Amino acid sequence: MTARVTVSVHTRTGVMEYGFGEPVTCEVGRSAECRIRIPDGHPGVSRRHCRLDVDPPRLRVRDLGSSYGTHVNGGRLGPLVEQPLADGDEIRIGDVRLLITVTGPPEATTAAGPEEPDRRPPVSIPGYELLRELGRGSQGVVHLARHLASGELVALKQMLAPQPVDDNARFAFRRELVGIRALRHPNIVAYRADGDEMNAFYFATEYCPGGSLEDWAARYAGALPVDQALAVVRQVLSGLSYAHQAELPSPRQSDGTVTSARGLVHRDVKPANILLAGTAADGHPLVKLADFGLAKAFERAGLSGHTRTGALGGTIPFTARAQLLGYKYAGPEVDVWATAACLYWMLTGATPRDFPPDRDPIAIALREPVVPVRDRVPSVPRRLAEAIDTALVDTPDVRVRTAAALARSLEEAT
Incomplete structure (x- = not known):
């Protein structure tokens, strides 16, 4: 039942x-x-x-x-x-x-509190040598690893299930990865391999040695130059425009056939998921979107043990109201809003809404207005500020709904 x-x-x-x-x-x-x-x-x-x-x-x-x-x-x-x-x-x-x-069937659960980093030790993955830890979160840990057969350095993310995993859950996770594997774009971190060992699921991608946008922006003491910030956002929008329209294989049906679907929404665009992979042809950093749908796939397969993150998703300061109110139905527009929020953050060193530590962040995101960008930094060019403020309208709906539309708006404003 x-x-x-x-x-x-x-x-x-x-x-x-x-x-x-x-x-x-x-x-x-x-x-x-x-x-x-x-x-x-x-x-x-x-x-x-x-x-x-x-x-x-x-x-x-x-x-x-x-x-x-x-x-x-x-x-x-x-x-x-x-x-x-x-x-x-x-x-x-x-x-x-x-x-x-x-x-329906009862289920023993514990109250969901704040998600803490997973402190369990990593599991040895055959064929890879773990070199050093790159990051850790509520669902697992990312290591710099060497693929022993090729010598290639990769980012190896291990996602540890909190309880024994049955074959149905393994199949569900692999099915969710079908679309993610198929993404091929210069501004999306490239897939290398995935698999599972015991209760540890791993996902290997290309390694981006420059770290995250979060790390890079810290060198500018809170605000990046306009040309640097726009160069980053144009690349993010290029990757999103591709992903939102890409023809992707759907999971294999019961009769063995494979159909196609169109478009994949990231739902967690934020500075920590924008990685620096080198230098682009124009001299600006080459950036790539990471973690495209991976956390969602893990949760939808029932492997995370979390009860609510799938319903909410995202990191609150970079999450549009529409995504908080209807995560399951959130479309490409929430990625566009999040990208505009990242641009706002790069130019001002602040998120679009203020989040005092003594207040609930979800209530703020649902109730409080976005602070106009020139209220933060008056030196932001006026036309650019207007384009950003328009893109961050999310009440009652996100106003700028496609990556191409935001890219055009920014181009016209500069």
């Missing part, structure tokens, strides 16, 4: 039911943009009151800084605090009740 979460919304005028059979993030409130919209006439309900992160059979509720609070089973959540929910729980917002029903 497939797990399902049902939210029954009880108001003075009736009952509305919302059913969820797959991961989704939705806001609850009086705003027309909320997926669970409470009708007008309920003054104790804020426009964006709380958020539900649903990953059946699991779900959590987070207060979004509402004036009158979010109450779970009679107890009030702190502002911007989240709490796991279970079958039979009741949420009260003003005079509205939300009753939770969970059906």
Whole structure:
């Protein structure tokens, strides 16, 4: 039986039911943009009151800084605090009740907290010599490695499953990698190999010796020259334009046939995933997009052990509102917005929105406006600033929706 979460919304005028059979993030409130919209006439309900992160059979509720609070089973959540929910729980917002029903096979889970780097030691991968660690995150570790047969240096990312992996999960991961393997573009990190040993899945790509854009920008004490920043963004947009339209093989069907699909969305464009691979023909750094869909593939195969990152995805300061509200349906436009956010960051040393450490970053991304780029750095050329500010409009939708459109806008502005 497939797990399902049902939210029954009880108001003075009736009952509305919302059913969820797959991961989704939705806001609850009086705003027309909320997926669970409470009708007008309920003054104790804020426009964006709380958020539900649903990953059946699991779900959590987070207060979004509402004036009158979010109450779970009679107890009030702190502002911007989240709490796991279970079958039979009741949420009260003003005079509205939300009753939770969970059906399907039970699953033992732990509350999802902040994702910490994986501290488990790497697994030895036959055919590779691990030389040194390049980076570590919640899903695994990246090493500089040497392919013993060819002598080539590669970036070897190991993603460690938290529990024994069965054949179905292995097959699901390999199926998810079909499209990623097929990407071939000078501004996308090239695939070399993948495989698995025990519970460790590995993914080898070309090695980019210049490190990340994050590292490179640090040398400029917070802001890059305009020509350098634009050179980086043009290359990122070239890679995205290709990936968003590329004809890719789909997973093999049950009858053995292979069809084709078009386009792959990155969903995690950020400075740490833009790597420097050398010098381009124009003298600017040659940059390549890394980690194209890999984390998503790992989670969709059920290997990560995470309950909510697949629903949210991305790194919040570089994530458009549309991606937070509907990760599954996020299209190329969220990559375009993230690229504009990277350009903003390169020119100003700040992210488009301010994220004070004492406030919830998701609530900020959903509620707060983008700070105009010239409010940060008045010396940014006016036409360029206007193009960036337009590209960072994400309410109610992302305004600039294709990589080609953003590239044209930047070209016209400079």
